[in-house]
Amino acid sequence: MDQAIPPELEFSNPLGCLPCPDSPLSLDSAFYVERPPIEIRAYQQITQPGSVMRIKAPRKMGKSSLMLRLINHANSLGYSTVLIDFHQADLGIFESSTKFLRWLCSNVTRQLGIAYNINDYWDEDIGDKVSCTMYFEEYLIPQINGPFLLVFNEVNLLFEYPKIFMNFLPLLRFWHEKSAHSTIWQKLRLVLVHSTEVYVSLGINQSPFNVGVLIDLPEFTHQQVGELADKYQLTLTENQLHKLTCLVGGHPYLIHLAFHYLYDHQTKFDDFFHRASTDAGIYKNYLKRFWILIQKKPQLVEIMQQLIAAKKALKIEPISAYYLESIGIIKSLNNHYLLACDLYRVYFSYKPIFPQVPSSIYIEQLERDNQYLSNLVYVDELTKVANRSQFQKAFKMEWECMAIKHNPLALIVCDIDYFKLYNDTFGHLAGDVCLQKVAQAIQHNLQRPNDLLARYGGEEFVVLLPQTDGKGAMFVAAKICLAVKELAIASGVPKSVDSQHPVVTISIGIASIIPSSDYHPETLFMAADQALYESKKAGRDRYTMSSEFNFKY
Template identity: 45%
Template sequence: MKKNITLPGDPLPFNSCFYIERPPIESDAYAELLKPGSLIRIKAPRHMGKSSLMLQLIHQAQIHEYSVVTIDFKLVDTQTFLSLNNFLRWFCMNVARQLSLASDLDDYWDEEIGSKVSASIYFESYLLEQIKSPLVLILNEVDYVFQYQQIAQDFLLLLRNWHEQAKQTPIWQKVRLVLFHSTEVYIPLNINQSPFNVGLSLKLPEFTVEQVTELARRYELDWCDSQAVKDLMYWVGGQPYLIHQALYDLYQQKISLPELLDNCTKGKYIYSGYLRNLLNILLQDAELSQAYNQVVNSPNSNINLSDNLVYKLDSLGLIKLSGYNYEPFCELYRLFFQKSLLIESNAIPWDKLKKENEKLQLLVNIDKLTQVANRKCFDETLEIEWERMTYIQEPLSLILADLDNFKFHNDTYGHQSGDNCLHKIAQAINSVIKNPDHLVARYGGEEFVLILPQVDAEAAIFIAEEIRETVKSLRIKIPELTKKNQVTNMISLTISLGIACIIPSGDFSLREFFEAADQAMYQAKKLGRDRSILSSKFKFGYDE
């Protein structure tokens, strides 16, 4: 290695000679950063240089002696996203820590007035009062928040509110918001509530021929005739990472330009690891693989893809967008993925694979004994329905049911009889449910759960009572008590049920919702079993 150079893929330090400006991106961002209450949004796919630009902005802020806080959302634990309250407390505490201030969060937090108001009070009455200089608040990898739609909606609305507050409240003029994200924002937001239609919007472009030529010069490569630049850009376009990787290896004399160009046709050598990583991401999603297979093999760019697929392919930096037209980002991608995705006669039989996956998914999600959904399926479905009901603002009901005195049955008649009993009870519960969107699952042992989207508390109580009566009326055969007695006996069982119903929002977590139904079930047990109890905390739609 001739001298110490930042490896391709790593963010370039603010003073790196290899940082190439892309006018007017930097000058516009620097100017906006100086404006009180400003908001800057910077969008680019992966490996386009967002992290390096972020270091440049941090340096500019430090030159002006601004306070700088950087929040990276990919470092947030999943548990933090359980509720808006958890998330905003985590956010506020991190800002305080980076400003070297004591948290004192509980002095300003009041859940009765809501977490968004509490967070605003905390910033306005504490954090911004404690600092003398403007605050540059850099929010990196905002995409990670998009996965949690309700939290994303509330958080983005809050950021928009802070930006608007700067127009009328002097203390909020201290704040400069800078958001970095990789994809378009597909979170449904009122146009007057989104921070993504205000402030300065910047999209990082790919390198131009002139910029690649200048970067080659800084790598001490004599490419002034520009033909070498054009040859390289034919394969990799102006993708900053691919350009840096090529120039880095040429500078280190690991490969010659003819060898590099030859290897581009084979997707090998310096790009093999990078391309394989992209391929592995695609192969984890059959629908995404099929979509990109269409893109790389289409004779024209007029392809019909869903917004969600475009969202994913764009965030990976795999496509160029022009209105509703999509094409591979560069020729290297086209050639490599044509071969790797096994197109035309060698294509993966996606339809057959999809059917096989559906069969496998069915086996994975069904409880073998009772033939209703298993715990895994329940956990996944509950999260999905929680997010869905949050989005459409409809009620979600949850019923937890537990057989009464089932241990006595097992101890008396044996586990084989107990298994038979569980199967019949499960099928009896399932017979009550008519809506295909509703789910019956075995939670564990003799405990069952029901997920009822778009069902309020009154309707959930009706369903729970029908289940209770159906189970109670069931006559279950048991084996003879002794070998001498050949008579087949019949028994009946009862069941206790707990019910909770809510229209999900960021104010309560999924865990709190589940625990409320669980507590209601145990209250039914405590009051004598064979009954249904509605949670006193979550009872949306119940008219007392």
């Protein structure tokens, strides 16, 4: 016999099976609360050819629930849909860009039900990004009838593998930009879902991928909190709803957890509310996670103490503000910051978790942070030319400078021919010496102080030439090709493989553009990379000017 519900409890009819607050809400869930105009905006965006949409928010803000509805909407429109969840990838997939991009291609192929044909399009000489692009452009997408929605979930996991995301995100940007003039790529609609709670590195204070439309999920409004209470069939007063909203700030997960607990445990609201901010409350594990994160960074202790005591928003130094806002414990207000909700203020006020940190420790931590930032601009240890980080910094700076002056910027991408075979034949020590000599030969042919040579990775070098049009860049490239060949380093390439390359040679791709807001710097890089592929395809030991970008000065 069912037990009667006491009249003093603040809930009404049983709901049966309740949704787990920790899981995404299923498509048929009665507990999903829309946050207009978020859903309509997202649905409209995927109908745009070649579109990109980013859904980002701190953990447990409802990103996955929205993602499921977006995919379902695309299916209802007859789109082909693929969901790539990086939680499903084995750790070994992230060991190299090759493994990662081949895994991506295989996963997409399988979900689309298309025959596996990756090996016919993969060529280590042209690189992983070009191979992946060719596979999508020439094989996968042409077989898809109608629009193709490709969703990447938990993109934040890639931030733990810099070598992966520094290749992958620019590749997605390049695909998006190709849609401006390619009907093939207009079929593709990209959606990236990621949490803001991954502390990428001290030097990054914004998303590394800022293309397309951003869907930044907001907290529930007071009205939406009331709507969810009705879905749980809870009879709460306006004052109780207001107290709950003030306590957790409208955070969807924390609201769901409260209502789930009130209904499932048949608990009075006041009893729940008085325990909520303590270790005896339902938010204990959620709050303890913040405690652990803050304890790991002593420089945040003093800042948290100031925020707890403050009656108004405070100015916080950028690195600490970025970290605290990313994990969702503070929110910004006109370039100042305050705690995101009363839950954090009350919990951290009563829990003695902040030891007195000597100023010397705080200073040492800041010095380590500054040293980390300085290390990003050091030269490549082996070749003694600029490293990849320094190139990217210079690339951005020169792009902005040339845009202001309306002058061209040229980029040369170089790749040593048959270098893997060279390493296999003579060993890695000889390979290191070869890289050093080639770097010196390239550097010797750069005459101007602002010309920059950098080792981009492995046997690949890049040359940045400000105020240089296509003709000037081709002149430099010709000198580089000749200088490398004149080193007369035996290539070790058997005649059966290629009788035309007895000595080490280099292949080059060139692109030149007058920077403007119409383009992103990565567009220039991908154009030069494509031209490099053309040089490889045409027989190596040559330079090729991009047909897409070649602005005369």
